Amino acid sequence: MSSLKEQLSQLTADAFVACGYDAKYGNVAVSQRRELADYQCNGALQAAKPYKKKPRDIAQEVAAKLSEDASFAEVSIAGPGFVNLRLSEQFLSSHINHMAGDENGRCGVPTSQEPLSIIVDYGGANIAKPLHVGHLRAAIIGESLKRLCVFLGHKTLGDVHLGDWGLQMGQIIMELERRNPDWVYFDASFEGEYPSESPVTIDDLQEIYPAASARSKSDPEAKAAAQQATSELQSGRRGYMALWQHFFDISVGDLKHNYSQLDVHFDLWLGESHTQPLVADMVQQLIDDGHAIYSDGALIVPVAEESDKKDMPPLMLVKSNESIGYGTTDLATLVQRMRDYDPDEILYVVDGRQQEHFKQVFRAAYNSGIVPESTKLEHNYFGTMNGKDRKPFKTREGDVMRLDDLIQMIMSKAEERLEEIDAAADYDATEKQEIARQVGIAALKFADLVNHRTGDYVFDLERFSSFEGRTGPYLLYAAVRTRSILRKAADQGLQAGDIIAAASDEERELQLKLLELTDLLRFASETRAPNHLCEYAYSLAGAFNRFYAQHHIINEENKAQQASWLGLSQLTVDVLVLVLDLLGISVPERM
RNA sequence: GUUCCCAUAGCUCAGUGGAUAGAGCGUUGGUCUCCGAAGCCAAAGGCCCAGGUUCGACUCCUGGUGGGAACACCA
Numbered sequence: 227m228s229s230l231k232e233q234l235s236q237l238t239a240d241a242f243v244a245c246g247y248d249a250k251y252g253n254v255a256v257s258q259r260r261e262l263a264d265y266q267c268n269g270a271l272q273a274a275k276p277y278k279k280k281p282r283d284i285a286q287e288v289a290a291k292l293s294e295d296a297s298f299a300e301v302s303i304a305g306p307g308f309v310n311l312r313l314s315e316q317f318l319s320s321h322i323n324h325m326a327g328d329e330n331g332r333c334g335v336p337t338s339q340e341p342l343s344i345i346v347d348y349g350g351a352n353i354a355k356p357l358h359v360g361h362l363r364a365a366i367i368g369e370s371l372k373r374l375c376v377f378l379g380h381k382t383l384g385d386v387h388l389g390d391w392g393l394q395m396g397q398i399i400m401e402l403e404r405r406n407p408d409w410v411y412f413d414a415s416f417e418g419e420y421p422s423e424s425p426v427t428i429d430d431l432q433e434i435y436p437a438a439s440a441r442s443k444s445d446p447e448a449k450a451a452a453q454q455a456t457s458e459l460q461s462g463r464r465g466y467m468a469l470w471q472h473f474f475d476i477s478v479g480d481l482k483h484n485y486s487q488l489d490v491h492f493d494l495w496l497g498e499s500h501t502q503p504l505v506a507d508m509v510q511q512l513i514d515d516g517h518a519i520y521s522d523g524a525l526i527v528p529v530a531e532e533s534d535k536k537d538m539p540p541l542m543l544v545k546s547n548e549s550i551g552y553g554t555t556d557l558a559t560l561v562q563r564m565r566d567y568d569p570d571e572i573l574y575v576v577d578g579r580q581q582e583h584f585k586q587v588f589r590a591a592y593n594s595g596i597v598p599e600s601t602k603l604e605h606n607y608f609g610t611m612n613g614k615d616r617k618p619f620k621t622r623e624g625d626v627m628r629l630d631d632l633i634q635m636i637m638s639k640a641e642e643r644l645e646e647i648d649a650a651a652d653y654d655a656t657e658k659q660e661i662a663r664q665v666g667i668a669a670l671k672f673a674d675l676v677n678h679r680t681g682d683y684v685f686d687l688e689r690f691s692s693f694e695g696r697t698g699p700y701l702l703y704a705a706v707r708t709r710s711i712l713r714k715a716a717d718q719g720l721q722a723g724d725i726i727a728a729a730s731d732e733e734r735e736l737q738l739k740l741l742e743l744t745d746l747l748r749f750a751s752e753t754r755a756p757n758h759l760c761e762y763a764y765s766l767a768g769a770f771n772r773f774y775a776q777h778h779i780i781n782e783e784n785k786a787q788q789a790s791w792l793g794l795s796q797l798t799v800d801v802l803v804l805v806l807d808l809l810g811i812s813v814p815e816r817m
Numbered sequence: 818g819u820u821c822c823c824a825u826a827g828c829u830c831a832g833u834g835g836a837u838a839g840a841g842c843g844u845u846g847g848u849c850u851c852c853g854a855a856g857c858c859a860a861a862g863g864c865c866c867a868g869g870u871u872c873g874a875c876u877c878c879u880g881g882u883g884g885g886a887a888c889a890c891c892a
Contacts, residue, residue, distance in 0.1 A: 255833075255835095257836095258835085258836075258838090258839095259837080262836085266836090268835055272834095275872075281872075304836075305835085305836050306835085306872070308835075352892080392891070393892075394891080439891095442891090449891095522889085526889065526890090534820090535819080536821085536888080537888080539889045542889050542890055545889090545890040546890060547890075549890085551890070551891075551892075552891085578821090578887095579886060579887060580887090581822085581887075582821085582887055582888070607822095609822080609823085609885090609886095612885090616884080616885075617885090643855085647855065649855080676831080676841095677829095677831090678830085678831075680822075681823070681830085682823080682885070683830075686829075689841095692842080693855045694841085694842085694855060694856095695841040696841045696842090697855085699855060700855060700856090702855090703853080703855045703856080704856085706853080707853050707855090710853060711852050715852080749833075760831095761831065764840080765840090768840095768857095771856060772858095775857045775858085778851065778852065780852040781852075817855095
């Protein structure tokens, strides 16, 4: 079954054709003037010029044709030539009951007719480096896009794509060598087995990395040593590899814990390092095909094009010190993804500051044939989360804030707030804790996702942890309160039934809002913009709250009416929970 | 310097070339003897500037102004 908008557009397009006009003018959209129409078509205005007619005359013809259709209660024309459509009760209730009757948990949303194979690359977490607020947006935007793709029926894999093969590895190795020169890992002549136990803990690494990074920045010799170590690691020096493996193992464990706190889950835990076996052949091929050339001692892939408005630097394939950077590993990752998955689309959910880098990688990939034209590569970039000074968010001390700390902060705020309003007072401690987590995560994620992906936004703990207005907790509240009504009704033996004609404008608006679901999901997916899911969830909750304020369900005496309202309430919760799930937000049973 | 992104209400943000530009916060005022008031209702308040394209521009184009970012051997 196609979406409501598609069906209405089809009917309208048929009317245009029947009147002798092109079908393309039949597109309809949700009306902005709800007192005038449910949906509207602006095609008559567009058709006026090519057909050399007055737009109102065209609108009149089309409207006359459309009003023969039982789908509409009223078809009118207004303004310069808008065709206003008001849906009939039969049309509305048949569609809303179809949604409510969906037993697959899809609320009537069909899966894609042309399922694609999609990879969403949205981690970018670094080995040996704690997740910080900079990783937050990638995680939650990427998770949402991935869930949306999965729900729409695409074969989708989320890849964390760890940063585990760059200079930071050499920096840490050299820092450790400086501190512990007698470790067996640094003895180049050692040929035995290395210890299976890691010599460092995750906490050690989190202290060592900033120190190593700072030293490398301030001391050119240290930097050269780190570059050398990186190069040796990448060529497979045994001791370094053994050490690196420890970093990797303990970091991945920590990262999985962090991400799962956020309800973010990856299908693939691959990193830059996993491309290592592919790099040599890829580089050779690029040389053989003439795509890679030497310049200043480095091997580069020129990617500039005639039409470029600025100088486009080449992709750095092999640095003059023999080491490789993330341009090379990103390219090799594409070799691997094409070989293993042959995807139709790869979506990179990465900070907007990487735009030039991805432009280079994509060009190099297409030009060299690593990726065929039929595979779409997209950099779905996002803006930064800033502090009130409009600079990337820092702690009060000026450090990068760890994601862990941020999550703790928002969770304890949630707990505080729950205490204040005396919610969940008599639940046991474990449930309370989990509710605080879900409320906190909902607050955090919604506050992020409600902003358009590409824009920067200002982090404001007070505002984010508020439970009033357009927030995650408001939506949880709306869903949980509705569930509570349904539970009460069930306790009294009341059953949801067929949804009948709306009893009020408020109820009609709710029904119409529910019917927008399929179109909304497609739009959010096409534009890769989860903020539309947020907008929808919020307006749906608002529509339900207005309906709720208008009608008293439990006390309703007309049983058919009551059953209908229960059905509508159930559908609303189902849709709300579904959309929140696509945002990566889970709803507690009660709170 | 060049290129990219951004500029909408006091603040934080939405807005698919269409009618009267929407929310939330904040402010002011209503609303619980009835399903959970984290709610609902109402008031006040806005598209950076100048051109252009279009029947129609917050939206597209050009040029300003103001802010942010990127600019081969970090990622």
